[in-house]
Amino acid sequence: MAMNLGIIGAGAIGNVHAETARRAGIPVLGCWDVNPAKGAAFEARHPGAKACRSVDELLAMREVDSVVVAVPNVDHAEVACRALEAGKTVFLEKPMAMSVAECDRIIATLDRTKGRLQMGFVSRSTPASRAVRHFIDEGTFGRIYHVKCSLYRRRGVPGLGGWFTTKAMSGGGPLIDLGVHVIDLALHLAGSPRPQRVSGATYANFGRRMGGYVHTNMWAGPPRLDGTCDVEDHATALIRCEGGLTIEANVTWAMNVDEKHVSNGMTVFGDKGGCFFPIFGKQFAIATEAGGKVADLVPEFASGNVEHDAWDEQYRMFRALAERGERPHADAAAGRRVQSILDAVYRSSAEGREVEVE
Numbered sequence: 567m568a569m570n571l572g573i574i575g576a577g578a579i580g581n582v583h584a585e586t587a588r589r590a591g592i593p594v595l596g597c598w599d600v601n602p603a604k605g606a607a608f609e610a611r612h613p614g615a616k617a618c619r620s621v622d623e624l625l626a627m628r629e630v631d632s633v634v635v636a637v638p639n640v641d642h643a644e645v646a647c648r649a650l651e652a653g654k655t656v657f658l659e660k661p662m663a664m665s666v667a668e669c670d671r672i673i674a675t676l677d678r679t680k681g682r683l684q685m686g687f688v689s690r691s692t693p694a695s696r697a698v699r700h701f702i703d704e705g706t707f708g709r710i711y712h713v714k715c716s717l718y719r720r721r722g723v724p725g726l727g728g729w730f731t732t733k734a735m736s737g738g739g740p741l742i743d744l745g746v747h748v749i750d751l752a753l754h755l756a757g758s759p760r761p762q763r764v765s766g767a768t769y770a771n772f773g774r775r776m777g778g779y780v781h782t783n784m785w786a787g788p789p790r791l792d793g794t795c796d797v798e799d800h801a802t803a804l805i806r807c808e809g810g811l812t813i814e815a816n817v818t819w820a821m822n823v824d825e826k827h828v829s830n831g832m833t834v835f836g837d838k839g840g841c842f843f844p845i846f847g848k849q850f851a852i853a854t855e856a857g858g859k860v861a862d863l864v865p866e867f868a869s870g871n872v873e874h875d876a877w878d879e880q881y882r883m884f885r886a887l888a889e890r891g892e893r894p895h896a897d898a899a900a901g902r903r904v905q906s907i908l909d910a911v912y913r914s915s916a917e918g919r920e921v922e923v924e
């Protein structure tokens with residue numbers, strides 16, 4: 567059956583989903599947002615998409631076979647489960663949920679309903695990530711023993727005072743916001759080994775200043791000085807996996823370091839090849855050996871919008887999942903694996919020691 571989409575959460579990323587669906591020729595027939603103004607704006611921007619008056623109204627639309635869950639993290643588990651119960655194929659934005667226990671609830675519902683779910687780990691599908699994964703599969707990197715992944719922003723706290731910085735709604739700061747992307751990608755590139763132990767630390771130095779937070783622009787609107795900021799703005803972790811792989815993750819919403827002095831992206835260390843690559847970039851080299859010499863392998867990419875390429879690839883696989891039951895771009899097990907690491911980093915930071923991943 568040809569796919570028809572509904573969007574739950576008509577905010578920033580809900581609109582990116584609708585634009586991607588339009589490029590793919592997938593009709594968006596409806597949306598639901600708890601904020602009626604957001605629903606109305608979405609309806610006006612995406613002709614053919616009806617702004618529903620409740621989630622039940624959207625889920626009852628028989629012609630809508632698939633839905634995107636793009637609501638704040640606190641409602642991921644509840645909304646995803648309701649959509650699965652209604653028989654919809656679900657695209658669940660990252661992070662999977664707020665805790666491993668919530669991930670387990672989603673997985674139990676998925677199993678009971680024999681449903682279909684794809685996680686929104688867009689970093690996997692950028693041209694660079696796909697190329698590196700391809701070279702890894704071909705053996706160019708040999709055995710991967712370490713991955714360093716970093717996303718640093720000098721001033722990038724999203725929506726200070728809003729849901730992103732309120733732990734009860736987001737589950738945390740840059741670790742759960744950005745860390746999910748890079749930790750998932752590190753595991754994905756290294757063949758999805760089981761995480762075993764984590765040593766992590768989190769810091770809160772900028773966001774909690776509220777009115778004293780100096781910045782130039784802000785994702786998710788201007789600061790709400792009467793709002794809450796009780797999450798970290800920097801996190802670092804060393805993750806030990808089965809088989810010996812280690813992952814070093816560094817994620818930051820704010821710092822007093824010029825961004826040109828830090829490397830935003832993935833550094834992959836293999837015993838035959840390795841590279842640093844910017845996740846949303848196209849210029850990098852794989853360092854290896856050839857002809858008895860140290861040599862670089864430089865992939866060339868087709869021109870085009872990198873973000874569109876990545877989102878279009880996610881949707882190519884989402885459509886194959888919805889229409890033909892093919893494997894998702896990233897599955898629920900991957901979402902839970904990352905969540906188990908996030909939970910362990912927060913626990914390790916609170917206890918000040920290395921902890922087991924549950």
Ligand SMILES: NC(=O)c1ccc[n+]([C@@H]2O[C@H](COP(=O)([O-])OP(=O)(O)OC[C@H]3O[C@@H](n4cnc5c(N)ncnc54)[C@H](O)[C@@H]3O)[C@@H](O)[C@H]2O)c1
Pocket residue numbers: 574575576577578579580598599600601604636637638639641645659660661686687688743786
């Ligand atoms: N894949 C990515 O790169 C990426 C980027 C940004 C955000 N996200 C994820 O997408 C989700 C949404 O983020 P955003 O930046 O679009 O936030 P946003 O605040 O712009 O949008 C969220 C929308 O959901 C609505 N909403 C809140 N609770 C709801 C509910 N229970 N039912 C229906 N609507 C509800 C809000 O009114 C708002 O319009 C988050 O989980 C975030 O982590 C993913």
